[in-house]
Amino acid sequence: MKFIAAAFAAVATQNVAAFAPMTQRSRVSTSIRMALSQDELKKMVGYKSVDDYVKSGMVVGLGTGSTAYFAVERLGEKLKSGELKDIVAIPTSVRTKEQAEELGIPLVTLDTHSKLDVAIDGADEVDPDLNLVKGGGGALLREKMVEVCADKFIVIVDESKLCDGLGPGFPLPVEITPFCHIHTLNTIAALPSCAGCKAVLRMGSSSTNKPDGDEIAVTDNGNYIVDLHFTEPIKDAPTMAKELKNTVGVVDHGLFCGMTTAVIIAGSDGISVKEA
Numbered sequence: 001m002k003f004i005a006a007a008f009a010a011v012a013t014q015n016v017a018a019f020a021p022m023t024q025r026s027r028v029s030t031s032i033r034m035a036l037s038q039d040e041l042k043k044m045v046g047y048k049s050v051d052d053y054v055k056s057g058m059v060v061g062l063g064t065g066s067t068a069y070f071a072v073e074r075l076g077e078k079l080k081s082g083e084l085k086d087i088v089a090i091p092t093s094v095r096t097k098e099q100a101e102e103l104g105i106p107l108v109t110l111d112t113h114s115k116l117d118v119a120i121d122g123a124d125e126v127d128p129d130l131n132l133v134k135g136g137g138g139a140l141l142r143e144k145m146v147e148v149c150a151d152k153f154i155v156i157v158d159e160s161k162l163c164d165g166l167g168p169g170f171p172l173p174v175e176i177t178p179f180c181h182i183h184t185l186n187t188i189a190a191l192p193s194c195a196g197c198k199a200v201l202r203m204g205s206s207s208t209n210k211p212d213g214d215e216i217a218v219t220d221n222g223n224y225i226v227d228l229h230f231t232e233p234i235k236d237a238p239t240m241a242k243e244l245k246n247t248v249g250v251v252d253h254g255l256f257c258g259m260t261t262a263v264i265i266a267g268s269d270g271i272s273v274k275e276a
Contacts, residue, residue, distance in 0.1 A: 041266035045156040046070025049120045053154050056085045059113045061146040063121025064093040064139040067156050071120045076103025092146050093139035094220050119150035124170040125163050130276050131237050133166050135173035135254030138206030138219050152261040159267040165233025172228040173254040184249030185226050193240035198229040
């Protein structure tokens with residue numbers, strides 16, 4: 001907690017320094033870069049998302065991944081201290097569920113709470129229109145089911161996840177049914193919007209986008225994942241999203257278009273927020 005207080009003080013100093021002479025701003029930015037590692041920056045945006053967007057009495061969607069981990073951690077801390085009360089949360093993966101249970105966060109499901117106040121999650125890529133690629137951790141279906149039900153969807157990332165166009169920087173995951181999965185993979189690769197992509201069946205663990213195992217990776221839902229590798233930016237993400245969703249055998253995909261409320265970005269110079 002001492003680190004977080006000091007880190008936020010540094011960011012506050014940076015925000016004030018934005019109106020200061022360039023030499024002073026340079027000294028502040030250099031100080032922040034030297035003080036904070038990437039994990040510390042992730043911790044800052046994770047904590048900030050809870051501090052800024054979660055209030056007592058809310059229903060909260062909990063994301064999955066290395067950055068979302070810190071948002072879950074912060075929520076647990078604030079519930080334990082009594083700063084937040086009457087919170088219930090919906091996890092987007094088994095591992096997030098386990099983390100939340102360890103922290104004593106009360107959990108519910110969409111079956112009983114189909115309207116969420118806010119959902120907080122990371123992303124693998126974010127384009128200038130705040131469209132996302134998600135699902136590198138294999139939880140894309142549950143993430144989308146939960147986050148589409150939220151009044152506000154807050155995305156937390158480090159600056160390396162920002163891109164001019166989705167696709168080349170990170171494979172696009174598509175969750176498919178095990179039945180005739182090779183047929184579905186080939187059908188996906190032949191879609192007009194996916195022209196030029198390389199479709200690869202995820203092997204090993206569903207939580208990584210690397211074909212590094214002997215067994216087919218299986219999601220929390222018992223499905224498989226096809227990772228689509230692009231060498232050029234996706235030209236029309238919303239159209240691709242529709243084509244993928246309309247393909248028989250596809251359960252869902254990692255394109256999150258038009259869902260984002262705000263992105264909290266951890267950079268070498270501190271934290272910034274971009275709103276839709």
